[in-house]
Amino acid sequence: MSDKEQQFQRLMRLVGELVGSRGKTVAELGGLDNSSRRQIQRDLLKLRECGLPLRDSESHERPPRYWLENLRVAGAQLDLEETLAVTLATLLAGPKDLGQLARRGWNKLHYAVLNGQELRAKSDLPLKVSTQTSWDLPGDLLKALSTALLDARRVRLFYHSFKDPEPRWRVIEPAQLFFQDRWYLCARDPQEGLHKNFRLERIREFELLKETFKRPSPPANPHFHKWDLVGAEPVAIRCRVDSSVARWLRENPVHPTQNVEGGEFTLSVRDTESFLIWALGLSHCEVLEPPGLRERMRSRLQEMLQRMS
Numbered sequence: 001m002s003d004k005e006q007q008f009q010r011l012m013r014l015v016g017e018l019v020g021s022r023g024k025t026v027a028e029l030g031g032l033d034n035s036s037r038r039q040i041q042r043d044l045l046k047l048r049e050c051g052l053p054l055r056d057s058e059s060h061e062r063p064p065r066y067w068l069e070n071l072r073v074a075g076a077q078l079d080l081e082e083t084l085a086v087t088l089a090t091l092l093a094g095p096k097d098l099g100q101l102a103r104r105g106w107n108k109l110h111y112a113v114l115n116g117q118e119l120r121a122k123s124d125l126p127l128k129v130s131t132q133t134s135w136d137l138p139g140d141l142l143k144a145l146s147t148a149l150l151d152a153r154r155v156r157l158f159y160h161s162f163k164d165p166e167p168r169w170r171v172i173e174p175a176q177l178f179f180q181d182r183w184y185l186c187a188r189d190p191q192e193g194l195h196k197n198f199r200l201e202r203i204r205e206f207e208l209l210k211e212t213f214k215r216p217s218p219p220a221n222p223h224f225h226k227w228d229l230v231g232a233e234p235v236a237i238r239c240r241v242d243s244s245v246a247r248w249l250r251e252n253p254v255h256p257t258q259n260v261e262g263g264e265f266t267l268s269v270r271d272t273e274s275f276l277i278w279a280l281g282l283s284h285c286e287v288l289e290p291p292g293l294r295e296r297m298r299s300r301l302q303e304m305l306q307r308m309s
Contacts, residue, residue, distance in 0.1 A: 010043050023065025051108035097139035144208040148174045152215045158205035167204050173213045180224050196231045227269040234268040241265045242284040
């Protein structure tokens with residue numbers, strides 16, 4: 001058995017002795033001579049380094065007693081595939097607050113990995129994986145939103161929406177945190193009684209309130225697609241495309257509601273502006289309906305021609 005495995009077995013034995021106990025001395029944990037006492041003291045220190053809630057009576061009792069409270073003992077050790085998955089997930093969290101928190105947690109879990117595979121994964125993978133620096137979530141905001149989601153607490157935001165000239169304060173009831181090109185929070189606006197999606201990078205200030213709310217049923221459709229993040233009603237769109245674009249759309253669906261028949265392409269989205277910007281970048285896509293969106297496309301194309309003339 002390797003040194004790593006021996007250490008893991010010792011730590012697991014200590015955890016079993018200390019969980020739920022009223023406290024045990026080093027001697028009661030098996031430290032009957034100088035060598036074994038030093039080993040147990042090192043292992044107790046290791047439990048603390050791993051983030052376990054180790055308590056002691058060192059301040060008022062000699063010899064001190066040690067115990068663990070409110071701890072769920074880990075099950076089987078991680079295998080190689082699980083190790084790689086956790087390592088990749090922490091890398092892709094980015095180098096800022098969210099990534100640092102993920103890696104800090106990963107460092108506390110390393111004792112539960114089989115055969116020390118995490119050492120190679122953590123040292124070699126960072127050189128081979130491109131981290132997405134935009135996938136960041138500030139640690140203090142993550143803590144506040146996670147607490148609000150778990151405890152059904154309201155949050156006060158100083159939020160600058162796309163339509164508002166200046167940011168303004170609003171109180172929301174968080175329902176779901178998700179990532180779609182960037183981080184969003186789906187939350188209920190209690191004043192309007194509607195669920196809305198808030199882009200986290202538009203939050204200027206925030207406050208976790210003590211006020212709780214009755215958790216409603218989640219939205220029937222969470223609108224995770226980037227063309228559905230605004231709080232509007234879906235708009236049915238019909239377009240004419242050429243054969244090459246039609247073939248590409250069949251092979252690469254751009255929206256769950258899309259349908260391609262012959263030279264016509266239909267779908268239903270909430271954010272028509274985002275869709276229009278995308279459509280203008282295609283080699284051939286002519287909006288047929290609704291009339292208002294068709295007119296907006298025609299105006300954009302005329303503006304482009306005028307700028308180029």
